[in-house]
Amino acid sequence: MNRYNAFAENKKKRASMINQNLSFSENNKKGIYVLVIGESQNRLHMSVYGYGRETTPWLNQQHNENPDFLLFTQAYSCHTHTVPTLTYALTAKNQYNEISLENAVSIIEMAKAAGYHTAWISNQVQYSAWDTPITVIASEAEQQIWLNKNVGETTKTNFYDEKVVNGLQNIKKYDKMLIVIHLMGNHGSYADRYPHQFAKFQGRGKQIDAYDNSILYNDYVVSKIYDSASKLPYFQSLIYFSDHTDAVDQGLAHDSGNFVYPMTYIPMYMFFSPDYKAEHETTFNNLKFHQAAVFTNDLIFNTILGVMNIKFPPIYEEKNDFTSNKYDDTPTRFKTLYGAKVIQPYPNNNA
Numbered sequence: 223m224n225r226y227n228a229f230a231e232n233k234k235k236r237a238s239m240i241n242q243n244l245s246f247s248e249n250n251k252k253g254i255y256v257l258v259i260g261e262s263q264n265r266l267h268m269s270v271y272g273y274g275r276e277t278t279p280w281l282n283q284q285h286n287e288n289p290d291f292l293l294f295t296q297a298y299s300c301h302t303h304t305v306p307t308l309t310y311a312l313t314a315k316n317q318y319n320e321i322s323l324e325n326a327v328s329i330i331e332m333a334k335a336a337g338y339h340t341a342w343i344s345n346q347v348q349y350s351a352w353d354t355p356i357t358v359i360a361s362e363a364e365q366q367i368w369l370n371k372n373v374g375e376t377t378k379t380n381f382y383d384e385k386v387v388n389g390l391q392n393i394k395k396y397d398k399m400l401i402v403i404h405l406m407g408n409h410g411s412y413a414d415r416y417p418h419q420f421a422k423f424q425g426r427g428k429q430i431d432a433y434d435n436s437i438l439y440n441d442y443v444v445s446k447i448y449d450s451a452s453k454l455p456y457f458q459s460l461i462y463f464s465d466h467t468d469a470v471d472q473g474l475a476h477d478s479g480n481f482v483y484p485m486t487y488i489p490m491y492m493f494f495s496p497d498y499k500a501e502h503e504t505t506f507n508n509l510k511f512h513q514a515a516v517f518t519n520d521l522i523f524n525t526i527l528g529v530m531n532i533k534f535p536p537i538y539e540e541k542n543d544f545t546s547n548k549y550d551d552t553p554t555r556f557k558t559l560y561g562a563k564v565i566q567p568y569p570n571n572n573a
Contacts, residue, residue, distance in 0.1 A: 226309070226355040228324035233362075236327045240335045243534050250337070252397040253458040253498075255530055256451045257329075257522075258444060259311075260464035261304065261346070261407030262476060265489040266568075267430075267437050271295070275423055277437040280445040281491070290494050292506075294513055297490035298565050299466040300520035300558055302476040304346075307465045309355045310520035314537050317520055317561045327537050329400070329523055330362040336532045339396040341365040343389040344404040345379055347372050356404070363402070365393050370406070379406050382417055383443045390450050397456055400530070403447060408436045408468065410475055415439060433470045448493060458498045459529055463519050464488040478559060483566050486558050488519060492529075505529065505545045512544050515551040516567055518558065 265271045270281040270293060284291040300317055301307045310316050315326035330340050342363035346356075347370050360366060367389040370379050383405045390401065408415060412432035416439035423434040444462060451460055468475045469484040476485050492509065499506045505528065521542045527533055528545030541550040556565040 225323045230358045232324040252456045254399045256401045256460040258462045259404045262409045262468045263464035264467035278441040292492045294490040296516045298486040300518045302466045302478045302485040304465045311522040328359045333400040338398045338400045341393045341401045343367045345369045345406045387446045412436045460493040463490040516553045
């Protein structure tokens with residue numbers, strides 16, 4: 223936890239680092255960007271990625287019919303636990319650079335420096351041994367909604383994830399915004415993650431059936447988030463990724479001490495407005511080109527900066543930005559568990 227404490231204490235130094243390099247090409251451009259963070263979601267249990275059960279009917283439709291939708295088939299988690307994953311995904315620190323975590327600027331800090339109002343809506347615990355570093359990052363947002371009022375080492379929730387839609391509708395809106403939504407998603411206990419009307423699947427055992435039901439419910443939740451977000455004036459993009467997965471087919475959750483590669487098989491997908499695509503044709507086409515390229519989610523930070531066009535070195539790294547034609551997609555460079563394991567790409571399926 224010492225690194226995390228140092229991160230919290232180093233706020234002023236990071237602000238100075240941003241100000242010294244401040245140079246935004248679209249500093250006055252309006253736009254609302256939404257980042258949705260899933261939890262414990264395994265793409266091998268999503269029908270949009272070829273799973274036999276229809277667990278993602280809405281995403282299936284988007285994939286087949288929506289030209290503004292991009293599905294990425296080779297995304298992997300940089301760790302198997304939420305805190306290690308998101309402290310990299312949401313800051314300039316990643317497995318491929320030498321930045322110290324305490325000096326790693328967060329995506330919230332970057333967006334604010336670029337003139338964006340920031341909001342954080344979470345259905346995860348605010349005060350927990352697991353989530354403290356995430357809370358530090360979130361605490362920089364001007365608006366915060368914490369739906370889960372439990373405290374400590376618990377996965378209990380007061381509400382199902384669809385409650386975040388109310389939060390999205392109730393926050394004060396600005397012409398320039400970054401909105402982060404952190405779901406409880408598919409975290410065990412799986413049967414606690416969805417209302418009874420989503421208990422559709424049976425016949426593959428209690429755990430897998432409940433997990434698949436939670437995937438079905440997540441599909442519904444994200445559809446409602448997108449419906450609400452895409453109606454906002456100046457909506458530009460919604461980006462979704464999961465922190466890590468659960469290795470449900472192996473009878474495992476996501477404990478790195480029992481590591482297996484399916485713990486890294488995350489989903490990632492994005493939506494863009496027609497206006498964004500028209501104004502940022504190169505960015506959209508680069509992302510489209512990279513749909514089957516390998517990606518680890520500690521590169522979300524650079525990719526969001528690319529999407530929002532907040533680019534300046536040394537904080538922004540073009541070779542780690544999925545929106546760039548200079549993205550380094552060499553498969554053998556990608557790692558997980560903070561560099562301890564080399565990613566083993568899973569063969570493309572029906573996606």
